[in-house]
Amino acid sequence: MKRHDEIREEMLRRINDGEWPVGADIPHEFELTEEFNASRGTVRRALSTLVEQGLIERRKRAGSRVARRTSQTSKLSIPLIREEIENRGHDYSYRLLEREVMAGTGARAGLLRLTCLHLADGRPFQLEHRTINLDVLPGAADQPFRAAGPNEWLVREVPATRVITRISAAAADADTAEILSVAERDPLLVVTRDTFLGDAHLTEARLSHPARSYEVTTVSI
Amino acid sequence: MKRHDEIREEMLRRINDGEWPVGADIPHEFELTEEFNASRGTVRRALSTLVEQGLIERRKRAGSRVARRTSQTSKLSIPLIREEIENRGHDYSYRLLEREVMAGTGARAGLLRLTCLHLADGRPFQLEHRTINLDVLPGAADQPFRAAGPNEWLVREVPATRVITRISAAAADADTAEILSVAERDPLLVVTRDTFLGDAHLTEARLSHPARSYEVTTVSI
């Protein structure tokens, strides 16, 4: 256990036990360095973790206090679908349903559109509608994506600077219901993800799952 | 712009432009301090941000390299429902539908169960099923929760150390459909949240939204 971990845990204990009540000021950095007999950098490292978690607010000149939280922040990690399925102990398989290069309009090069099905133990698990910007990722045109999904290639070869993920629910339309082996109007959990490299929009994915077999879990930071 | 921000942005640019290709080693800390004419601490601060983002991997003795990512991590922030609705420019209103103190079994104190409806411009937006552990939060029993939802009180008065959030889709049953003014079997986006203080399970919330009017958005870290 590192020194800053020890200090952070002691601070956490004080918050939990009410020694540092919500809304109350906590000691200044100098007092904490003396009390914990640690350097300022180490004390600040412990504090900054708590600030990230939203447990402590700090303002210059006004000191630090235990935060009155107004929102819950947590960390969401969406793994490769193959890993997700294998981690659950199921057999992963994959089928490419459609592949189409859209003709570019004017000076713009085209888009690569893919429809893929990911299965767990042979049962449909995720329907993936994928669009890849061939302008930015011309190498994608050479990939068959017949044996493995496009995300396997993307995530390994392409760095991304910004990812926007939206999670929504939708009712299955007739086509989707048939592909996913659910009834029409059954609920789906839909994850939509836009990936950017700088300003360039690399790829967009729409991932539909039967609600029965999938949910997204996050843990506090 | 802080020095460590400048250094991080230059590193990002090199990754994006392929000067530091995916999988390749990047210079050691000492070389970077010389090149950027900054102290080791500042260089490490820039690097550690990129490590958090999953863009760079570091291993002792083996050096640092641009990561081959295997998952996308992002930050999910779920605000108070009132703020969420007001931020969208709608009028927020609230109704307490049920309130019940469950008798404790044996030595355990009871649970407080609440059913609440949150509305945007008078239209149902979120149905909240809430359970509060009166063992740990006896003060909750004194709160009427008639004018404002329990989360307003919880989030302001109670610190939490661990929050597990699950996001799923479900079909509306008859009761829920009526309350939320949707058709039976319509898709709902359901957020379930368990909040802990140390080992104590403080509260559990099941938040159901008509899929049409709600989605969860996250951005990369």
Next chain:
DNA sequence: AAGTGGTCTAGACCACGTA
């Protein structure tokens, strides 16, 4: 105006894990 947190430096020692 002054005290707080924020940033940066220079240097030391440590521990891990690869070469």
Next chain:
DNA sequence: ACGTGGTCTAGACCACTTC
């Protein structure tokens, strides 16, 4: 074995913002 990243220290200066 030894070079790398990881941790910690002591101190300086800065900037914000409240007193």
